[in-house]
Amino acid sequence: MLYRECGNFKDNYAKDMAIFPIPLDRWGLGIMLVFAFLVIPFTASDYWLSSIMIPFYCFSLAALGLNFLTGYAGQVSLGHAAFMAVGAYSSLILYGRYGIPLVPSILGGGIVSAIVGSIFGIPSLRIKGFYLAVSTLAAQFIIEWVLTHWKWVSGGVFGTIDVPNLYIFGALLDTPLKKYYLVLCIVALMITFGKNLVRGQLGRNWMAIRDMDVAAEIIGVSLFRYKLIAFAVSSFYAGVAGALITITYYGAANIEEFNLFLSFHLLGMIIIGGMGTILGSFLGAGFMVLLPIFINQSMLTFMERVPSNLRANSEAIVFGGLIVFFLIVEPYGMARLWHTIKEKMRLWPFPY
Amino acid sequence: MSQKTEPILQMEAIEISFGGLKALDKVSLQVYPGEIMAIIGPNGAGKTTLLNVINGVYTPDNGRIFFDGKERPLKIKPHHVAAMGISRTFQNLALFKGMDTWSNIMVGRTKKMHAGFFSQGIYWGMSQKEEIEHREAVEGIIDFLEIENIRKQPAGMLPYGLQKRVELGRALASEPKLLLLDEPMAGMNLEEKEDIARFILDANEEIGYTIALIEHDMGVVMDICDRIVVLDFGNKIAEGTPDEIKSNPKVIKAYLGEAEGGGE
Structure with a gap:
């Protein structure tokens, strides 16, 4: 009753193939957008905007990128943090050293990352599964090494580039609110683009490769082409996410932020959130980014007297426990959980 | 069945071996436009290998393949074969689950x-x-x-x-020019088999598809096919209409073993 699919008659294929065919979903999305664009910016504090929401959006975007590759096209990557780093460094070089405007610099960072990503994607044509995972691990190490040792990239000081003052269309981008809007606009546009990609023929071809690659090729899907497109699109998203988080949150491109741990973190996000779903990338990023902060805050509130080192450790234990709990409850991720809730709500309160 | 004599697919003396095993030994066959052709044979006769050669999954060691009047290179990417107009189903389900x-x-x-x-x-x-x-x-x-x-x-x-x-x-x-079906009825009950047989016949008669299929159910094969090719241990041992195949002594031998000498 609460979630109605019935009574919603589509009389042509265009309506059935619309991005959100069910009116309730459209309303839900509209409310979310209003919330993100109008409610959060004017109610949240600067701390919330700059240290919680911006990283959350950026990691969601990076997780979405990895989800294209792993969740949709079925190719594992353990080098995505490195692709984020490539995006971060190259966008700062474009902006700071060559004076290209901010938004083209960010997209340019993504494009450089896409090129690097597709080069490291070439082995996927020969190897798959765990073996591919190990070969993308090489990407992580090679890129980290290049960024720290190649003097031209970073100027040679511990592989760090500081973010200069940011101007967008001549206006100084200084307050958290302005940065929040920059991130939100780019992320919203890129999600829409990505959603269209995965529900179209490209997404279907990716999923065909994921589910049964030999059959897909005999049916007519070029593995070479679509695997490389998957790597390129995926690292483009990662690169843009890396660039955004660097200029709006970290304040300096530093290879330490994009280490192997972050690659695992991204993989964890999409596994917990739900592979092969757009929503899952966001739920997963929310889980990994917001939940630790939430646990931390609630521990501060309820366990004031507990010594801080004990509190820090119990945070890790609670967080780890929750990961295990969610994976046992729903191995297909939180997006599937949401799907199940929708199924339940369809009949509620009169299940037969 | 149309009376065009030019075959849509022509394979000449195809040879392929895996290690020491000769999976196909100088197999030649033609598929004519508009017909339903069956490839039959005991297990391990090389039927699926033959389809894989047509699709470009395997590259034959020797032979020539003509499709739609043009010679096709032996080594070719499967998706290019698909683009030429050959489509395929699989023996073990290969749906995108x-x-x-x-x-x-x-x-x-x-x-x-x-x-x-x-x-x-x-x-x-x-x-x-x-x-x-x-x-x-x-x-x-x-x-x-x-x-x-x-x-x-x-x-x-x-x-x-x-x-x-x-x-x-x-x-x-x-919308292929040639449709390859690898055991479309394996593991089905009678009713499901009848359904699939009806769809195959409809696709052939109403839409005019050319079909080559592998099937073990002789009843179905004899009923719906125009022509049959029999493979055994990588060799083509017979070719002809269902009636000719039924009475062919080589085929009977391949399926049932030698009559004299007390079996095995």
């Missing part, structure tokens, strides 16, 4: 869709028009195979018989 039925069939049309990357991302104009156009064609196939009620169910959750039917739909979706 995580996708729903209509998306599975839609993948079959991938060679006909040309919307660019950015057009797809924006989903505007050409890409949207194309999606809707092809969705209509897919609905036509769904209608033809009578699977309207499962069009939005995930293919992996369907019962076996229906999965086989969806796979047939995926192969039909590319």
Whole structure:
């Protein structure tokens, strides 16, 4: 009753193939957008905007990128943090050293990352599964090494580039609110683009490769082409996410932020959130980014007297426990959980 | 059956071996436009290998292959073969299990869709028009195979018989010049077999598809096929109409063993 699919008659294929065919979903999305664009910016504090929401959006975007590759096209990557780093460094070089405007610099960072990503994607044509995972691990190490040792990239000081003052269309981008809007606009546009990609023929071809690659090729899907497109699109998203988080949150491109741990973190996000779903990338990023902060805050509130080192450790234990709990409850991720809730709500309160 | 004498697929003296095993030994065969041809033979005779050679999955050591009047290189990417107009179903189910039925069939049309990357991302104009156009064609196939009620169910959750039917739909979706079916009725009960046989006959007679199929059920093969090729241990041992094959002593020997000498 609460979630109605019935009574919603589509009389042509265009309506059935619309991005959100069910009116309730459209309303839900509209409310979310209003919330993100109008409610959060004017109610949240600067701390919330700059240290919680911006990283959350950026990691969601990076997780979405990895989800294209792993969740949709079925190719594992353990080098995505490195692709984020490539995006971060190259966008700062474009902006700071060559004076290209901010938004083209960010997209340019993504494009450089896409090129690097597709080069490291070439082995996927020969190897798959765990073996591919190990070969993308090489990407992580090679890129980290290049960024720290190649003097031209970073100027040679511990592989760090500081973010200069940011101007967008001549206006100084200084307050958290302005940065929040920059991130939100780019992320919203890129999600829409990505959603269209995965529900179209490209997404279907990716999923065909994921589910049964030999059959897909005999049916007519070029593995070479679509695997490389998957790597390129995926690292483009990662690169843009890396660039955004660097200029709006970290304040300096530093290879330490994009280490192997972050690659695992991204993989964890999409596994917990739900592979092969757009929503899952966001739920997963929310889980990994917001939940630790939430646990931390609630521990501060309820366990004031507990010594801080004990509190820090119990945070890790609670967080780890929750990961295990969610994976046992729903191995297909939180997006599937949401799907199940929708199924339940369809009949509620009169299940037969 | 049309009376054109020019074969659509012609294979000449195809040889392929895996290690020491000669999987196909100088096999030649022709498929004529508009016919239903069966490839039969005992287990391990090389039937699926033959289909894999046609599809480009295996590269034969020797021989020549002509398709649609033109010689085709022996070494070729499978998706190029698909683009030439050869479609295929598989012996062991090879559906894309995580996708729903209509998306599975839609993948079959991938060679006909040309919307660019950015057009797809924006989903505007050409890409949207194309999606809707092809969705209509897919609905036509769904209608033809009578699977309207499962069009939005995930293919992996369907019962076996229906999965086989969806796979047939995926192969039909590319509107192939030659349709290869690898055991389309394996593991089915009588009723399901009759359904599939009806769809194959309809596809042949109403739409005019040329079909080559592998099947173990002799009753079905004899009933629906125009011509039969028999393989045994990588050799072609017989070719002809169902009646000729039924009475061919070599075929009987291959299936039942030597009559004299007390069996094995």
